[in-house]
Amino acid sequence: MNSIKRVDNERQLYTRYRWVWDMISSPEEYESFSKYILLKIKEHETLKTSTLLHLGCGSGCIDYTLKNHYSITSVDLSEDMVKSAILKNPECEYLVGDMRTFNLNRKFDAIILPDSTAYLLTETEIYSIFKNAKNMLNKDGLLLVMVEYDPEYFPQNRTTVEKVRKDDIELTFIENNYAKDLKENSFEATFIFLIRKKGELDAVMDVHRAGLFKKEVWYNQMVKAGFKTELIEDEILGEIAQKGSFLLIGKI
Numbered sequence: 001m002n003s004i005k006r007v008d009n010e011r012q013l014y015t016r017y018r019w020v021w022d023m024i025s026s027p028e029e030y031e032s033f034s035k036y037i038l039l040k041i042k043e044h045e046t047l048k049t050s051t052l053l054h055l056g057c058g059s060g061c062i063d064y065t066l067k068n069h070y071s072i073t074s075v076d077l078s079e080d081m082v083k084s085a086i087l088k089n090p091e092c093e094y095l096v097g098d099m100r101t102f103n104l105n106r107k108f109d110a111i112i113l114p115d116s117t118a119y120l121l122t123e124t125e126i127y128s129i130f131k132n133a134k135n136m137l138n139k140d141g142l143l144l145v146m147v148e149y150d151p152e153y154f155p156q157n158r159t160t161v162e163k164v165r166k167d168d169i170e171l172t173f174i175e176n177n178y179a180k181d182l183k184e185n186s187f188e189a190t191f192i193f194l195i196r197k198k199g200e201l202d203a204v205m206d207v208h209r210a211g212l213f214k215k216e217v218w219y220n221q222m223v224k225a226g227f228k229t230e231l232i233e234d235e236i237l238g239e240i241a242q243k244g245s246f247l248l249i250g251k252i
């Protein structure tokens with residue numbers, strides 16, 4: 001057996017091991033979350049949304065549902081994830097870019113950040129993404145942000161295990177969330193992949209540093225960026241995503 005390789009902050013799950021991500025996630029798994037986003041856009045839009053920018057789109061599981069309603073442009077830092085997304089959704093526009101600094105010289109009716117807020121590590125990064133979003137929104141456009149982890153409900157040391165088999169690969173996917181100090185605004189999301197190919201074991205430990213900010217921080221940064229801001233805590237979101245998850249809706 002190979003010894004386990006620890007890799008910090010390279011997010012191999014989204015690059016070299018993107019195929020592992022593809023084994024554990026699918027548009028079907030994301031369907032109820034995607035429909036929830038669709039519903040919230042419809043409930044809150046002032047302008048009827050036609051064009052939509054999706055930040056941190058990953059492998060396109062959410063776009064798969066949303067593309068039936070909007071013309072979508074999506075951005076992700078990982079070229080590998082974007083390749084996966086293009087295969088699922090050839091009709092959408094995909095760009096490789098860093099959402100923290102992304103500022104396209106075009107405007108959209110809605111901008112969403114539904115599944116990657118954990119990768120914002122400082123208040124400055126949160127502010128910068130909101131400020132740029134403001135520049136890219138049409139008048140009366142809508143910004144929708146889902147924050148999955150709130151320090152108050154943080155699932156300290158939670159470990160989940162998922163087993164998937166495909167062709168000659170057996171995957172055991174372990175995820176652990178751990179905050180050394182809940183006041184430090186960060187936690188480690190550690191992923192361990194036990195990959196058995198024809199019985200041969202390969203083990204990888206992929207440690208992602210993630211941000212953990214109070215609701216007030218998110219709210220205040222959105223207001224500071226110039227949005228009329230509403231914070232929504234739906235019980236149903238707690239069930240679809242994670243207890244304590246909340247939405248922020250911004251309008252100019």
Ligand SMILES: C[S@@+](CC[C@H](N)C(=O)[O-])C[C@H]1O[C@@H](n2cnc3c(N)ncnc32)[C@H](O)[C@@H]1O
Nearest residue numbers: 056058059060061076077078098099115116119
């Ligand atoms: C949980 S995954 C999103 C999964 C996605 N919903 C899907 O359908 O596969 C988080 C994504 O955020 C992306 N990401 C992290 N930091 C980023 C950044 N600074 N700019 C753009 N994308 C980023 C990662 O590359 C990853 O694809």
